[in-house]
Amino acid sequence: MRFPDLHRGVLLARRQRFLAEIRLDDGRDILAHCPNTGRMLGYSAPGLPVWASRREPGGRCGWTWELAELGQTLVGVHPARANALALEAIAAGRIPALAGYDQVLREVSYGREGSRIDLLLRSPGRPDCYVEVKSVTAADEFGLGIFPDAVSARGLRHLRELQAVAAAGARAVLLFCVQRDDVLAVRAASEIDPAYARGLAQAGAAGVEILAWQCAISPREIVLRRRLPLLR
Structure with a gap:
């Protein structure tokens, strides 16, 4: 981008x-x-x-x-760019786990709690893939990207919705878009929002796929470039 x-x-x-x-x-x-x-x-x-x-x-x-x-x-600084960065990377085939879908829909209503999924990937003969994108911009003193940077009731709701999607047989994916290039991995910020950290662990155990991808950034462009480990 x-x-x-x-x-x-x-x-x-x-x-x-x-x-x-x-x-x-x-x-x-x-x-x-x-x-x-x-x-x-x-x-x-x-x-x-x-x-x-x-x-x-x-x-x-x-x-x-x-x-x-x-x-x-x-x-x-712009968290709303995360969705566009994810869409661009998926369209270019840079995220193997999300490659090969014919159609990408944005901001589709879903779930029981009035949510909208950031990206909905579809192809004939494949389960729908619901992708929730979260922007990671904060880091701790150990060089780890952390999310969230404040208590996030909305983020916790999205985890519940993704768990329901996985339970219903579709793919549910949480994609952390890391908008800085100096972190080595991503973790839940349990010291800031312990409820979210517990919810993320529960979602992963319930079949929600959790991915973290890092951006390369210059004053000219920002591009989702490589996968990072997720610490649990």
Whole structure:
């Protein structure tokens, strides 16, 4: 996935979760939309180098915060890009476990709790494959990507829905899209959301396939590139 033209700067402040004050390298002070409303652990401190793109005309601010820079590592700030990255990788056949389907549907209603599945893969003669995509951007001190970075009742609901899908005979897949290239594996953040960690273990035992794939990131593009181990 190609980025629009990105402009480098420094984060001055994150305001009300949805906004970021940034001073660009050319000296301009801008107000950027922050697409990540979570805690953004470890990559939202004032003074951090960041990258922003111009937004389409309209709205409160004319910029979007796209990347945070941690030394040699870039972190994708935009969690909604995870679905598009997964779709692109599946279409290109880069994820073998999800290859060979004829049709990919997005945001399909399913389940008993009013959910929408991110991607539904279909082919004649094969069970439907329900794919829930989660963006991983936080990491711990040991170089492990962690999810979630805040208590996630929504994420726990999705695990229940995927378990029901697996019990009904379809494929149920949870795909962690890791939007940083400095982690070695992915784990559930039991210290942040123990209920989610238990739910993830239960889902895996109940037949939900759990995959973790890592992005390669530059200021020009972000691509889902390689599989990571999942620590249980």
